[in-house]
Amino acid sequence: MKSSLYNQTIAIGNETHPLQRLRYQLLGGLLLAVGLPLLARMALEPRVVFSINHQVTITAAIIAHIIGYMTYKRLDAFPGVATFSTILPAFTLSYGLVFLAIFFFRFEYSRFQAAGSFVISASWYFSLNVFTHRLEPYRLAIVPGGKIDRLAAVDGVVWQKLFSPDAVPGKVLGVVADLRADLPETWERFITGCVLSGTPVYHVKHIVESLTGRVEIEHLSENTLGSLNPNQIYFKIKRILDWLGALAVLVLLLPLFLVLSLAIRLETPGPALFRQQRVGYRGAPFTLYKFRTMRAEDDGDMAEKEKAITRDGDERITRIGRVLRRTRLDELPQAINILSGEMSWIGPRPEAAVLSRWYEGELAFYPYRHIVRPGVTGWAQVNQGHVAAVSEVHEKLHYDFYYIKNFSPWLDLVIVMRTVRIMLTGFGAR
Template sequence: MAVARRHPLLRLRYQLAGGLLLAIGLPLLARMVLDPRVVYSINHQVTITAAVVAHILGYMIYRRLDSFPGVANFSTILPAFALGYGLVFIAIFFFRLDYSRFQAAGSFLVSILWYFSLSAVSNRLEPNRLAMVPVGDVDRLEVVDNVVWHTLHTPGMIPERVQGVVADLRADLSESWLRFITNCVLSGMPVYHVKQVLESLTGRVEIEHLSENTLGSLNPNQAYIKIKQAIDWLAALAVLVVVSPLLLIIAVLIRMETPGPALFRQERVGYRGAVFTVYKFRTMRQGSDSALAARDRAITRESDPRITRLGRFLRRTRLDELPQLINILRGEMSWIGPRPEAVVLSRWYESELAFYPYRHIVRPGITGWAQVNQGHVADVDEVHEKLHYDFYYIKNFSPWLDLVIVMRTIHIMLTGYGAK
């Protein structure tokens, strides 16, 4: 069974080799036009070495971030290479090494242009194409967007330019289909389980197919939990010092607009099921919900009349979340994680949704994977879907996914997506 050859521009080694050649070569040639001897200078040699390391680091970050669903190729290029070059040249600055600013800046700009061009070309050369074995629970794959699905009616040759074969490996496959799948693997054609593909394309772990035995596979990296807590604490302290004047101004404006305290306090369920007090800027009129039941008071509806004019702005820009820096410093929350719910809502969801308490295995966050994909929700059906995103975050708990969430959170703060 022959495997279709990929276009050279789609192969990782050619992308990286071309990027290094252009990013290092073009600025160096431009500089040599003015002074051919510049290549022999120590500062230029230091800069070239640093640029090679930065380019490779940026490319590794770019490829890692690009593996998460819902992240467009071009949206990760600038942050990835800015991080790669930033880390390397901060190190150079720290050790006080002399370097060429022209070579460093030129290498960074050429890198960005090269991978932006590759991203545009690759989307045209090779859209996502997957072949599907029509046995078992594969029908739900067809609702996934941005993929061209080819249904294999009989075991045999697969369509050209297909990047992999998807099958329900837990289904009762016939002997002919099993031989076909084996031949695919032996020929170098990737074979994916339907559950694996759904998770990687949608960013969700479907809890309907979980069992007590599979929960163990969702255990987050314990070492990263500790590292992340330390990073959270240091970042929260630094941000709190910087934005403290802004916090004071917002608090004064809230008190001027409507009577009542500037801060809103609410009991919520957090890490390992512990109840803690969350702090936010008050965005609703004090006492406007006194006639509502406890559960209804905890739910914010679309265009909720209790929200003040300033409160609506704070919610849209997510500035109302800033006092939760206190919760991070107290070790109750993280910058990134599942949203902590009010106690009354959490108890309701636990009674309605299987495995709901499992989301408390990591610290709740100011932002998170569910928030950037779905926005704010409260009804049980919507929370059920939200739980799929929470479980995906827990299963893929890593600094890479956190970086993706940070990038998408910045976009949401600028657009106001999901605010109520």
Template structure:
């Protein structure tokens, strides 16, 4: 019988190894600037401010690298695009802490460390772009036929259990399919050889950022329970940050309210009943962006906002695109009704409609609704039932992967959304 050899990268190139990347980054971003300073003044290394700066830069650089790697694990993420904001966040937090406690530090060392950290990982990204193609081998049988339509992966079908996988990023199989004994032994051999073996559903979710919900089982629902410890931490952070936002931006809120009153007659705030946490309705607060008294049909149609909706005022279009109209929802966060990040809360009439049309729709209320979320940054604003079903796939992925890393990625993508206007309806 003919033997097929499938060669996929298994042993990672030196540039792809974590130890090389992190140690190289620390050397380039921290040790090198310190050596440059020492070439001018050899005694500078013994100064307290230099030692404090080196320690702080070490913490910021290591934290930034770990965060950058965690964010890069999520689907559809071009990790290089998150290098600058990730390291800006970690360096900013560390040196803001130092500034707050009035520790003396070297501004040259701090700035050089931050700049060279970003340059190091940008350079690594360019150098390794072709060294780490994500290639997966597919074992026939079961629900694997649609995998090859997923972009960003080089797929290789294995047609015989006699195929030899010398190097592999991974092997994908439908582990619930009725596979032959030969294929079962093949899968076991691949696992024993150190090649990762993925279930088709697992790899599909990882690559698309969506959880298929058409055939949910009780086991699936159990795996969708959010991390309760992080849920409590997130609620505390939401409350404190909402209080800070309302305090800092109170002049802006007053200015926007006055501008709305001048732009069109009616109240500055828009209130609407929406479905909230654990299926409890609540009243959401937003800046009004539409004209009053315009009828567009029944209650359900009135609750749907279209991209070219004639009810939106001139000022309202700017407020929606910039997301300033969402700021009053900080009051909802203070009241424990919402979070900054979570599934989008729907108008009560729409939520009841979707619940009647879509199985498991109510399960999205297991976490607090959010001002922004995974579905919004991937899909934008939708209202049709078919589109809402697609959004539900993203909502379930968010619930299943509920974590600070995913929330931070959503924050970065939301900033991009505000700049580009994607999903701003």
């Protein structure tokens, strides 16, 4: 039994095309991205390979290619992130930084070699991604028992349920099981064999988290977030980057601020800036600044909570306000809040004080989202959009917890890229 099980699990994990293996992807990319432009230049000038500036360019291209590949693979690990949307930004960032350093130190370099390497790098991984996705869908085997029913609701995966530990499931990329369930001994032996053979084995709760970008937490004592405090080193680095970014926005976009303020004042009477009490870092209240997008009229007897909620097609929103909301330009004055340390560019969205008190009374663990600074944009915003109902806020908490658990520059970079897309499409605006 043990021998056949061991061989079976090897078959599960290792039947992969060479181009699906990371080392072959990287090796092929390096050979093409560095070799093809070099051969093209050598066809016209054979001795170009001996020039110092060309050797500097080749070295820089290798470094940029490796950094770009590692960045794109790291970003691709987050759920809901299409590989096509990460390849070009990742390589643009890596090549841009490396050759910016070369320009800063005034090294001579070959523009043809640099540009050719960049274009071929992006094209190689685009093509590779299309080929591997057509070659084999993302397929996972499921061990019966425990809370596996939730897997059926997760899209983008071919789920293959196993009916016997002796059955050969075919070609899958891993095995999913409820490792907290009381499984029969035969299935425990099967899982052990998978682990020994190198086949990935995932706990059902963790695989759902990684595929949906949501962390479901019932009890803080379970410590499913790993550490209840985010990475403190990145926390401090991020604060510096936030401050520099806010200062740059306020200085460079001051003319835009003035134009938008004038347009708002001309359309409807009232101040250009909207001020509202929000709950922020560690539960401290603060005054949030936005461009006013609604008429500054008395709402009469409308309850305070109702005033704070923006509905679909809200009649209070002005024509300019709809444009500002769709493009998210109404959020720009929050650079003031970032400079003062009340907010970050990226983090859980701060709620109005009245709504925060309401949510705290309705939802367990809601205050935990205040462990990091609130953001202008965040993981919940790029996945879910604007929410108001308690049921929607409960789902939003799952996204906020995922952000806190995976608090890192990589996830922030993903959010930045998706925020740019949202600014162009208007996703989630109300």
